[in-house]
Amino acid sequence: MLIHFSVLLLFFTIITIFFAISTSVLSALHPDELNTLEKIATTLGVKGLNLRHGDPCTLGTLTMAQGVSIVPNSERNNTIRCDCSFYNNNTCHITSIELKTLSLPGKLPPELADLRYLQTIDLCRNYLSGTIPMEWASMPHLTSISLCANNLSGNLPSGLQNFKNLTFLGIEANQFTGPIPDEIGNLTNLTGMQFGSNQFTGSLPSSLARLVKLEDFRVSDNNFNGTIPGYIGNWSRLKKLYLYASGLKGPFPDAVARLENLVELIISDTTGINSFPNISSKAIKTLILRNVSLYGSIPSYIWTMQELRILSGLLPCAGSINCTRYQRFLHINCGGDKIVITNSSYKTTYQPDNYKFNEATNQRFGNWGISNTGAFTDYLSEEEQFIFSTSLPLSGNAPDIYKTARRSALSLAYYAFCLENGPYNVKLHFMEIQFSDQELYSRLGRRIFDVYVQGELFLRDFNIKEEANGTLKPLVKEIKSVNVSDHTLEIRLYWAGKGTTLIPKRGNYGPLISAISLCHSLEPRCGAEKTKHDTNYPLIFGVTGALVTVTLLALGLYAQKRCRGEKNKRERDLRAQGLQTVWLHEEEHTHISTKVAGTIGYMAPEYALWGQLTEKADVYSFGVVAMEIVSGKSNTKQQGSADHVSLINWALTLQQKGDIMEIIDPILEGDFNSKEVVRMIKVSLLCTNSSPSLRPTMSEAVQMLEGEIEVTQVFSDPDLYGHNWSISKRRDIETHGISSTSDVTDQTTTTMRSSFSGYDLYPLYPESMILNSTVEFSSSSQ
Numbered sequence: 001m002l003i004h005f006s007v008l009l010l011f012f013t014i015i016t017i018f019f020a021i022s023t024s025v026l027s028a029l030h031p032d033e034l035n036t037l038e039k040i041a042t043t044l045g046v047k048g049l050n051l052r053h054g055d056p057c058t059l060g061t062l063t064m065a066q067g068v069s070i071v072p073n074s075e076r077n078n079t080i081r082c083d084c085s086f087y088n089n090n091t092c093h094i095t096s097i098e099l100k101t102l103s104l105p106g107k108l109p110p111e112l113a114d115l116r117y118l119q120t121i122d123l124c125r126n127y128l129s130g131t132i133p134m135e136w137a138s139m140p141h142l143t144s145i146s147l148c149a150n151n152l153s154g155n156l157p158s159g160l161q162n163f164k165n166l167t168f169l170g171i172e173a174n175q176f177t178g179p180i181p182d183e184i185g186n187l188t189n190l191t192g193m194q195f196g197s198n199q200f201t202g203s204l205p206s207s208l209a210r211l212v213k214l215e216d217f218r219v220s221d222n223n224f225n226g227t228i229p230g231y232i233g234n235w236s237r238l239k240k241l242y243l244y245a246s247g248l249k250g251p252f253p254d255a256v257a258r259l260e261n262l263v264e265l266i267i268s269d270t271t272g273i274n275s276f277p278n279i280s281s282k283a284i285k286t287l288i289l290r291n292v293s294l295y296g297s298i299p300s301y302i303w304t305m306q307e308l309r310i311l312s313g314l315l316p317c318a319g320s321i322n323c324t325r326y327q328r329f330l331h332i333n334c335g336g337d338k339i340v341i342t343n344s345s346y347k348t349t350y351q352p353d354n355y356k357f358n359e360a361t362n363q364r365f366g367n368w369g370i371s372n373t374g375a376f377t378d379y380l381s382e383e384e385q386f387i388f389s390t391s392l393p394l395s396g397n398a399p400d401i402y403k404t405a406r407r408s409a410l411s412l413a414y415y416a417f418c419l420e421n422g423p424y425n426v427k428l429h430f431m432e433i434q435f436s437d438q439e440l441y442s443r444l445g446r447r448i449f450d451v452y453v454q455g456e457l458f459l460r461d462f463n464i465k466e467e468a469n470g471t472l473k474p475l476v477k478e479i480k481s482v483n484v485s486d487h488t489l490e491i492r493l494y495w496a497g498k499g500t501t502l503i504p505k506r507g508n509y510g511p512l513i514s515a516i517s518l519c520h521s522l523e524p525r526c527g528a529e530k531t532k533h534d535t536n537y538p539l540i541f542g543v544t545g546a547l548v549t550v551t552l553l554a555l556g557l558y559a560q561k562r563c564r565g566e567k568n569k570r571e572r573d574l575r576a577q578g579l580q581t582v583w584l585h586e587e588e589h590t591h592i593s594t595k596v597a598g599t600i601g602y603m604a605p606e607y608a609l610w611g612q613l614t615e616k617a618d619v620y621s622f623g624v625v626a627m628e629i630v631s632g633k634s635n636t637k638q639q640g641s642a643d644h645v646s647l648i649n650w651a652l653t654l655q656q657k658g659d660i661m662e663i664i665d666p667i668l669e670g671d672f673n674s675k676e677v678v679r680m681i682k683v684s685l686l687c688t689n690s691s692p693s694l695r696p697t698m699s700e701a702v703q704m705l706e707g708e709i710e711v712t713q714v715f716s717d718p719d720l721y722g723h724n725w726s727i728s729k730r731r732d733i734e735t736h737g738i739s740s741t742s743d744v745t746d747q748t749t750t751t752m753r754s755s756f757s758g759y760d761l762y763p764l765y766p767e768s769m770i771l772n773s774t775v776e777f778s779s780s781s782q
Contacts, residue, residue, distance in 0.1 A: 029057045029082065029092045036114045037062070037094075044099065044128070045106030057082035057092040062099070075101040075125070075505055083117060093117035095141075101125040101504075103440035108152070110135040122146040124170075125503070127440035129153070132171075137162035144168040148194065149441055149503050152176060161186040168192040172218065173444065173500045176200060182207045192216040196242060197446070197500050204229050204248070211235065218242035220266070221498050225249075227272070232256045244268035245497025250292065252277045263307075266377065267292055269497045284308055286377060290410070291496070323418035323487060325678070326661055327367055329519035329527035330416045334429075335387040336404035346528035350401055350515060357386060359409070367418045374410025374495070376507045385409075388512065390433040394472055402431040402474055407512040413492040414516055420659055422520055423481045424489060426453060429515035432464040432471040434508055441503065443471070448499035449511040452492040453479055461498060464512065474514075481521065489518060522666045601636035601646065605690055616692040619701060623687025627651055630680055632665030648688050655685060679704070682711040 029037075034051060041049040041062070050063040062078050081096035094115050104126040112118060113135035119142060128150045134157060136142060143165050153175035160169075161183035167190060176198040184193075185207025193211070196218045203226030204219070214235045224247035232241070233255020240263060241256070250272030257277035264286040267273065273292035276299055285307045302308070333339045333350035341348045355363055359375040376385060389404045406412065428451065435445035451459035458479055468475040482489065493511030501509040519526035604620035606612045624635050627647055635647040654660045660681055664672075683704045689695050696704065696712070703709045 028055050028090075029094070030086075033094055033115055036111055039111045040097075040109045043106050043109035043111060044104045044123075044126075046099075046102075046104060055092075056080045057084060057094070077101065077122075081120075096120040096122075098122040099126070101441065103127050103442075105440055108133055108147070112136060113138050115139070117141055120144045120146075123150065124148040125441040126150050127444070131155075132157060132160065134159045134162075140165070142166065143189075146170040147174065148172040149444055149500070150174055151444060154178075156181055156184070158183045160184060163187060165189060167213075170194040171198065173197040173502055178202070180205055180208075184208065185210045187211070188213065190214060191237075194218045196220040196222070198222055200224060202226075206231065209234055212237070214238055215261075216240045219246050219248075220244045221246070221500075223247050228252060228256070230255050233258060235259070237261060240264045242266045243270065244288070244290075246270070250274060254278065264377075265289075282306065288377075321417050321488070323658070326418050326420040326487060326658060328420050328523045328661060330368055330419075330516070331527065332368065332414065332516045333401050333404070334414075334513045334515055335389070335406035336401065339400050341401065342531060343528070345531055346525060347531050348517075348526070348528045353406060354387065354404075364415075364417075367416065369415040369417065370406075371413040371415070372408050372411070374408055374510070376409045376510075377501075388434055390436075390472075392433070392436065392438070392472060394431070394433075395474070399474075401429060401515040402433065405431070405433060405512045405514045407510055408493065409495065409510045411492065411494050412511050412513070413490060415491075416489040416518060417487065419484050419487050419489055420520060420661055421484050421487060422522070422662070424484055424518050424520055425526075426479045426482050426489070426491065427517040428477045428479075428491070428513060429517070430464045430468070430475045430477065430512070431473065431514050432468065432512075433514075434512065435465060435471050435503060437471045439504065444500070445503035445508070446499040447509065447512060448496075450494045450496055451477075451511075452490075452494065453482055454484075454490055455492075461496075463499075482518075491516060522662070524666065601634070604692065606692055614692040616695040616697075619687050619695045619698055620689075620692075622698065622701065623684045623695075624648060626680060626684040626687065627663075630665065630677060630684065631663045632667055648685075651681070651685060679707065679711060682713075686712060 034056075037051065037056065038049065046062070053059070053063045056062055057080065060080060062080055077098050077100040079096070079098040080094060081098075082092040083095050084092040086093060095117055096119060097112070097115075098120070100122055101124070104123070106128060107130040108123070108128055110133040112121060113133070116139065118139055121136075121142070121144065124146050125148070128147070129152065131152055131154045132145070132147070136145070137159060142163065144167060145163075146168065148170050149172070151174070152171065155178035156171075156176060158181045160166075160181065163169075164187075166187050169187070169190060170192065172194045173196070176195075178200065179202030180195070180200055182205045185205060188210055190211050191213050193214060194216065197220070200219070200222040201224065203224060206229070208229070209231035212234055215237050217232070217235070217238060217240065220242045221244070226248060228243065228248050228250060230253040232238070233253055236259065238259050239261050241259075242264070244266050245268065249270060252267070252273050254277075258280045260281050260283075262279070262281035262284050265279070265284060266286065266288040268288060268290035270292045273289065273294060276289070276294055276296060278299070279287070279301075282305060284305060287302075287308060331348055331350040332353050334353050336350075336352065337354055338352040339350045341350065351365070351368070353365075353370065355365070355370070357363060357370075357372055359372070361370070361372045363370050372386065386407060387404060388407055394402050432445075432447065435442045435447070437443055445465070446463060447465065448461050448463050450457060451462055459477065462477075464475060465471050467477075493513060495510040499509055501507070517526065602621040602624050604614065604617040606614055607617050624647070628635055631647060631651075633647050651660065651663050654662055661674075661678075663681065664677060683696075683701055686704075687695055687701055700709065704711050
C-alpha cells in the first residue's frame, strides 16, 4: 500500500506541475494591448518591432531592431512588466513600460492611455520631442512618469492636475520653459518632483505648499526668481533638496533647516544665504553649501553628525616654490600620458597628467601643479571620477591629446610655476568626449562651466559641444597677452551648477579639459624642437670655437705689432744719417698713455677708462662677442632705457632679476639646447667681469664652454656699465675726442717722408675710436 500511495502522490505532483506550466504558457497579453503596442512603437520611433518572436509579457521585453547606430550601453533597458492574474490567469495586462537609453527619435505616444492598467512610464534618455499628452490623465492606475533626458519642450500643461494618483514626476534635463503651473499643487500624492536642468522661470508657486508628502524635490539649474519659499519647511518627509544654480535667492528659511529627515541638502551659486543654517537632521549624509556668500565659522554641531562624511587629517598645502631656473613655455596632456605631437619639421612634447587624485588634491609636478576640489554627488568608480578617456575615432590635426581629459566635480586649477615674467599666449584644448553624437540622447548633454585665467573670467557658461559645433571635435580657445609678474600662471575651471548631470548617466558633469599650452610671446615656436637628426645644436659652439681661434690669432698679431713698433722706435732713435728723418718723441709716452685705440663696445673697462691694458682684456672682448652670439644683438647698438645702455649691462640686470633667459635671440625659435645656452651666458658674464682678476683665462673659458669645468658664479655690478661707461659718453668721445688735447702734453710730432712710415702697421677701422689722446699731426715734404 505504501508503494502504491507513493506512486499516486508522485503522479498527482507531476500533473499539478504540468497544469501550472500549461497555464503560464497559455497566459498571454490581451489582444487589444498587443495592437496598442504596435501603435506606441510607431509613435516612439521604434524600428523593427517583432511581436511574433514571442509574447511580450512572457519574454518581459519588447523585441526590436534599432535603426539608429548605438554604442553598447549597460544602461539600456526595454522591459515590459505585466499582471497575468486576470481571467483565471489566462490574460495579461501591461503595468510597466521601461524603454530607457534607446535614443528613440519620436514623440511621447498618447496611445499609452489605452493601456488601462499601466502604472509606470519610464522613457528616460531618449530623443523624444513634444510635451506630456493630456490623454495620459485618463489612466486610473498611473503613478510614476519618468521622462528625464529627452528633447521635450514648451510649457507644462496645466492639465497635469488631473493626474490624481501620480506619486513621481521626473522631467529633468529637458527644454521646458515658462513658470511651473499652480495646478501642480493639486498633485498631493507626489513624493518625488525632479524638475532640474530645464529653463523654468518665475517663482515657485505657493500651491506647492500642499505637497506635504514630498521626499525628493529638485529644481536646480533653472531660471527661477524670488526667494527660497518657507513652506518647504512643511514637507516633513523631505529627504533630498537640490537648489543649486536654481536662480532662487536667500535667506535660507529656518523652517527648512529644521527638517529632521533631510539626507541630502545641496544649495550652491545662490546669493543671500549669508549665515550658516541651523540644520536639525541627524540623518544628513550630503551637505553642500557652496558659493552662497556664507560668512562666519562652521558651527560645532556639524562635527557631531554621525552620517555626514567630513574631511579628516591635514588639508593639502601648496608649499613653497623655489625656482632654480625659469621657463618660457609649458605643454600638458590633461588626464593622459606623455605625448609628442609632430607638425612639419617640429615636435612638441606634452607632459603627462595621469595622476589619480581624490576629491581634495593639491599636487605639484616639477614646474607645474594641479589642484582639485569637489566630489561627484553620485557614485562613480575611482578611475572614472577625474580622468575620462575614449576609444572612439577622433578628428583633428592632433587627436592623441584629445583621447583623454581631466575633469572635476567643482573646481580644477592648473598652475605653471617658475615662468619668466612677461606676456604669455595661453591655448586651452577642449573636446567633448563624454557626450557622443553617435547616441541621439547623448546629444542632449550640456556641459557648462566657467574658465578663469590669472583670476579673471575668460569664458562664462562655456559649452564645449556648442562652441565646437558637435562632439568629438577639437576646439582651441586662445587668450593672448596674459601677464605674468610673479613667475606663476593660474588657469581655473569652475562648475557653477549649470548643465545636465545625468547624461550619459547620472554623475557626469563639471569642467573638462584635454590639453594646455602656454608660451611667452617671445617664443614663436613655443618650445617646439626640430625633428631632423641633424639639428645643429653645436652651431653656437662652433662659432665660439672659431672665435677663440681668431682671438688667439689676433693676440699674436697684436704682439707682433708691438714688437715691430718698439723695434722701429729704437731704430729711429739710434739712426743718425743726416736730416733724412727727424723724430720728436717723448720716451715716456706710448700709444697706451696717449691714445686708446679699439672697437667701440668690446674694450675692457680698465683699458677704456684708465688706459690699463691687462692680460685679461682679450677675455673681456671674447665675453662680449659670446653674448652677442647668444642674444643676436650688438653690444654697441643695444637700445634701451638709461639704465640699460649696453648689451652687457642689460644682461647683468636680467641676471640679478633671475630673468636671464630673456636675452636669448628670439630667432632661435626654441631650436637650441637650453643647458648649453645657459652655460654660454654664464661664461660670457664671467668673462666680462669688471675686475680683470676675476675673469678666467681663455683656456678656462673654453673648458667651461665644453662643460669640463664648472662656471664660477662671480658677476659684475651692472651700475659700473650704467653710470661710468655709457654709450652716450662714448659716442660723444668718438665725435669730439679727435680734436681734444691731453693734460699730459701739448707737443706735436712732425713726421717727414722717409723709408719708415709714421702710420700704424695695423690701421684702425672706421668704427674704431680715439679716447683722451693727444693728436699726432703728420706732414710730408718732398
